[in-house]
Amino acid sequence: MRNSILLLFAALFAASVRAQSIDIIPRPQALTEGKGTFRFSAKTAIVADPELRRPAELFAADIQPVVGYRISIAEKGTVSLSVDNTLEAEEYSLAVTPKNIRILGGSPRAVFYALQTLRQLVAPDGTVPAVIVRDKPCFAHRGGMLDSGRHYFSVEEVKRFIDMLAMHKLNVFHWHLSEDQGWRIEIRRYPRLTEVGSIRKQTVIGRYDKSDESRNRYDGTPYGGFYTQADIREIVAYAAERYIEVIPEIDMPGHMLGALASYPQLGCRGEGYEVWTHWGISKDVLCAGKEATFEFVENVLAEVLELFPSKLIHVGGDECPKERWKECPACQKRIREEGLKNENELQSYFMHRVEKWLHQHGRELIGWDEIMQGGISQSAVIMAWTDQVRGTDAARNGNRVIMTPKWNCYLDYAQTSEPEKLEPIGPTRYLSMRQVYRLDPYDRLKPKEYENILGIQGNVWTEYIADFEHLQKMALPRMAAIAEVAWAYDRKDYDDFEIRAKRLLPTLYKNAGFKFARFFFLNIE
Ligand code: ACM
Ligand code: ZN
Numbered sequence: 257m258r259n260s261i262l263l264l265f266a267a268l269f270a271a272s273v274r275a276q277s278i279d280i281i282p283r284p285q286a287l288t289e290g291k292g293t294f295r296f297s298a299k300t301a302i303v304a305d306p307e308l309r310r311p312a313e314l315f316a317a318d319i320q321p322v323v324g325y326r327i328s329i330a331e332k333g334t335v336s337l338s339v340d341n342t343l344e345a346e347e348y349s350l351a352v353t354p355k356n357i358r359i360l361g362g363s364p365r366a367v368f369y370a371l372q373t374l375r376q377l378v379a380p381d382g383t384v385p386a387v388i389v390r391d392k393p394c395f396a397h398r399g400g401m402l403d404s405g406r407h408y409f410s411v412e413e414v415k416r417f418i419d420m421l422a423m424h425k426l427n428v429f430h431w432h433l434s435e436d437q438g439w440r441i442e443i444r445r446y447p448r449l450t451e452v453g454s455i456r457k458q459t460v461i462g463r464y465d466k467s468d469e470s471r472n473r474y475d476g477t478p479y480g481g482f483y484t485q486a487d488i489r490e491i492v493a494y495a496a497e498r499y500i501e502v503i504p505e506i507d508m509p510g511h512m513l514g515a516l517a518s519y520p521q522l523g524c525r526g527e528g529y530e531v532w533t534h535w536g537i538s539k540d541v542l543c544a545g546k547e548a549t550f551e552f553v554e555n556v557l558a559e560v561l562e563l564f565p566s567k568l569i570h571v572g573g574d575e576c577p578k579e580r581w582k583e584c585p586a587c588q589k590r591i592r593e594e595g596l597k598n599e600n601e602l603q604s605y606f607m608h609r610v611e612k613w614l615h616q617h618g619r620e621l622i623g624w625d626e627i628m629q630g631g632i633s634q635s636a637v638i639m640a641w642t643d644q645v646r647g648t649d650a651a652r653n654g655n656r657v658i659m660t661p662k663w664n665c666y667l668d669y670a671q672t673s674e675p676e677k678l679e680p681i682g683p684t685r686y687l688s689m690r691q692v693y694r695l696d697p698y699d700r701l702k703p704k705e706y707e708n709i710l711g712i713q714g715n716v717w718t719e720y721i722a723d724f725e726h727l728q729k730m731a732l733p734r735m736a737a738i739a740e741v742a743w744a745y746d747r748k749d750y751d752d753f754e755i756r757a758k759r760l761l762p763t764l765y766k767n768a769g770f771k772f773a774r775f776f777f778l779n780i781e
Contacts, residue, residue, distance in 0.1 A: 279760040282743035290386030292354040298325040301333030308337045315371040322767045323382045347392035365499040397711025398742035399428035405435025407718040408481030422498035424739035432505045436532040439514030440482045453514035455480035460534035488563045504564045507572025509542035524584035535719040537575045544606045545586025574624035604630030651708035660713040664695035668717045671775045682720040689776045692737035714738035732772035
């Protein structure tokens with residue numbers, strides 16, 4: 257009796273240890289542990305088809321700081337990468353035995369994902385546990401957004417942000433490029449956008465108080481920065497090598513003070529604009545009555561399309577107050593002439609026109625959920641942020657939707673329940689790792705509506721994030737929860753995730769040279 261209890265205990269112990277001995281995030285569909293370990297050495301070589309050489313090189317570069325040597329790509333070797341067309345495009349298998357490692361992917365992209373998994377398994381002594389992993393993502397759109405409008409991040413920093421996405425097997429970089437506080441993309445036809453619109457004369461210090469301007473203090477230092485078209489091509493190419501699509505966002509008709517300061521004739525009042533020096537929602541927006549506005553938008557987008565090959569082009573549409581339109585003769589004339597009921601329908605008119613233009617140029621429109629106000633066509637993709645229910649409604653209506661509700665997906669929100677005590681100044685709303693993980697993109701939808709959910713996204717707004725170290729510490733580790741929901745929605749298990757995350761992520765991030773927040777790892781909630 258006693259022996260059998262001991263045996264049972266030993267077996268349970270072994271099972272629990274084994275169940276946790278290989279940590280992979282996102283949690284793969286299938287994982288079978290083998291016996292023994294493979295060992296990388298300076299002599300290990302990867303054999304890869306020509307189209308897989310670049311992913312192989314990137315992998316070799318990624319693990320070099322961990323193992324201390326650079327493995328080569330050669331004709332013969334013990335690590336092999338191949339495309340297997342019987343697999344789905346994003347599906348892969350990774351088989352590690354003591355003798356070799358074999359990766360099969362439905363496409364080069366899938367092989368890249370397998371290599372990200374392998375990267376998580378390589379120990380500093382070069383060993384990799386024998387294992388068979390199979391995986392494919394639940395969602396097609398697995399995104400991360402960076403707000404380069406409120407604060408400018410250098411080309412190198414943007415590339416590091418892309419590295420972060422790649423490491424988490426995310427495949428979309430949503431790049432927010434224009435704001436009230438700065439226009440960040442060079443447009444050749446409108447040089448003032450960057451000469452004037454990319455620079456604010458100063459920045460508010462600390463938390464902005466919108467209720468009482470006399471309480472705000474400013475730093476007196478001009479702030480600016482923008483991406484040249486050459487920078488943008490470089491970044492788009494860098495992302496593409498990592499199988500990440502860049503979706504640009506030119507936010508309109510609101511959040512346009514960068515453009516209005518540069519070309520005041522595009523606003524309803526036509527004068528008196530400056531690039532904003534503080535945060536909030538500007539009442540000054542593009543005039544939707546003037547034809548010149550649409551000419552400007554189309555000319556800007558024409559250059560955007562040359563730079564970004566993505567099918568989806570994000571045109572913002574969020575937070576557009578209607579005060580100016582209500583008092584603007586041109587906007588009111590447009591409302592009358594087009595038989596619109598009100599200013600919400602004017603916004604709808606604006607978006608329909610831009611969408612029609614994008615369609616004529618072979619692209620599709622994506623916008624924040626406010627673009628549904630006043631009506632939106634079924635072909636538009638809705639990015640639900642104000643509340644998940646907006647996305648749910650849109651999906652029911654037949655629109656395609658990306659779920660990025662702020663309550664789960666705004667990675668600039670606080671990481672502890674006492675941010676005032678523990679964290680730098682920022683939004684005080686608390687978004688724990690658990691709360692990110694809780695995101696259920698299909699919540700309250702019928703199975704036949706699921707196909708309208710393209711995926712999910714984590715967003716990093718940067719009003720209060722002025723430098724890249726801070727940015728990393730907001731995105732990491734919570735980006736890991738975004739990745740797991742995007743890949744492993746159908747097998748989500750927070751307790752299991754928490755164990756894996758605590759064991760895996762600090763080393764993974766450290767090895768990759770990323771800074772990350774410690775709160776989650778120290779159980780500070
Ligand atoms: C947003 O957070 N204004 C999209
Ligand atoms: Zn107007």
